[in-house]
Amino acid sequence: MTDAALTTSLFDEAAVPVESPARRALRRLVHRKGAMFGLAVIALFVALALTAPLVSPYDPAAQSWTAVRKPPSAQHLFGTDDVGRDILARITFGARASLLAGVISVVIALAIGVPLGMTAGYIGGFLDAVISRLTDAMLAIPFLILAIALAAFLGPSLHNAMIAIGISTTPIFVRLTRGQVMAVKVEDYVEAARVVGNPPWRVALKHILPNILPSLMVQASLSIAAAIIAEAALSFLGLGQQPPAPSWGSMLNAAQRFLANAPWMAVWPGLAIFLTVVSFNLLGDGLRDALDPRER
């Protein structure tokens, strides 16, 4: 190639607008039907949770002895429960507890797990050894058992359930971040940033963190799904949201006693959990495919 030809081809390439990785990922995500379905359902539940007092047909705590265990009807679309409360209203308000628990516990896990994982992966040595063994130890206790034990010792409340689930989710993020940091820190651009004299914290925050963000986003979405199931499980066992405050898990617990004559009490909260969890899983899967640089 002559110099002139080389210059032209360089200019040609510069003339074509280059798509940023984030934009490409977004374009690919939009084309994934599953992920878009997930996103739509999540948006719907978030809207329901935010506007619950406006859209809910009844007060979720209002009991009515004249409307005990009524099957779905025009008046009560989802039926009523064992003390005559409207199930649709409780599902709508219950979305608050579930979504809040899902998001907050993952935020807790990210807030503890990412700095620990970055420290372990970037600094290495003795700190890495201690953090990694502690992570192994936490992963050796099955997720739900650890969450139950933590919630039991902290005391039953939605607040403590979120902390318990958050701490139980943390080791996944420590391990993921550590592995990603170790893979990224040997790249030339990180080396270059270090050589020009950037302090370690700056290299970590400005050069490494943005590059591991995609994997963290995928894991966060999948972890929210797991956290929502875990919160429902803890509330089902009586360790999460305390009655009479509505939560999908505790609604299922109450429903168990009335299966023979009021099965609708069990159908709706379960369906709500399933739909939310499936949506976060679909979004997580879609994000993973969209962010995978090998798939063009």
Place this chain on the structure above:
Amino acid sequence: MLTFLGRRLLQLIPTLFFVSVIIFSLQQLLPGDPALVMAGEERDPEVIAQIRQQYRLDQPLPVQYAYWVKGVLSGDLGESMRIKVKVRDLVLEKLPVTLQLAAMAIVIALTIGIAAGVTSAVFKDSVWDYAANVFALWGRSTPSFWLGIMLIFLFSVELGWLPASGYVRPSEDFWGSLASTIMPAFVLGNVAAAVLMRHTRGAMLDALQSDYVRTARAKGLLERTVVFKHAMRNALTPVITVGALELGELLSGAVLTEQIFSIPGFGKLIVDSVFNRDYAVVQGVVLVTATVYITLNLIADIAYVLVNPRLRA
């Protein structure tokens, strides 16, 4: 192999140390004076003093920890505050029930997971593949306690085929035992089946594109022989490892399943002791679960090396 085993066992020591520290530290989360909380309704100063002495709560933390670990290492997991039974005896009584449930669940999970995984890989992008993927998504998104309740509604309340709750030992009545555990085992195995399906599908897709499968096809072997004898045999080795790990996860799932079906196993023990504020039992159960989980991990690792001659050197 021996070096690998030695190194792997050495790695366990710090992990086990941290597991014990975590479980011991749970006690520190109790709000207020642990002796008062553990005593519960009991306000008798004598009982509180006894608890304080039994757990050495008046001593510094490292000393408390040392005594606790010493007990654990000699097989003493403490005593239940409520029913005054040794935690070890409680665990030994409940564990076989959960193991029966877990064994049945893993058989169900392997059968469904492998069959669905192989089918979806062999018929990639077909209706079967699509259906198997939907099944996997369903498996990991359905809350097991909801599935359990719905199955009770269908098979016990509506059809009346199976008992809704309770447990019969296989030594008492084999078929009765099977009837009392088949629904919970299915609920428990459902999630594991989904995980196994995804792994089997991935491993089978890799195997079907490998050179030895191409060679087998080029030799003119029947597709059936290629799939079952050549591809599947190689694809299933990593899947068996995943199966061993899933068996550990089942212990976690058993907590909810046993609660729904009122099965007096390990999972129900932990929930009951949580509500009885029987903290020594909670700690003991968590410790045993972690030990079982770590052991299964170790077995899975060793099995993986054993079936992979390349890793054996």
